Amino acid sequence: MEHVDAWYEIAERKIPLGLILEDDAIFVPFFKEKFARMIYAAIHSG
Incomplete structure (x- = not known):
């Protein structure tokens, strides 16, 4: 898939x-855990 x-x-x-x-x-x-933390921070940073 492109x-x-x-x-x-x-x-x-x-x-x-x-x-x-x-x-x-x-x-x-620990990519999954690190990625999840980054996404959480991005969503909740306002």
């Missing part, structure tokens, strides 16, 4: 938040 297709899919399904990565992305240890 990145632009992913954007359209997110928009069409009215998904409030999405993460689109390159196919060769490498996740660092």
Whole structure:
């Protein structure tokens, strides 16, 4: 799937938040937890 297709899919399904990565992305240890904290902070920062 192309990145632009992913954007359209997110928009069409009215998904409030999405993460689109390159196919060769490498996740660092505890990525899920770190990402969740960053998203929480972004949403609650006003």
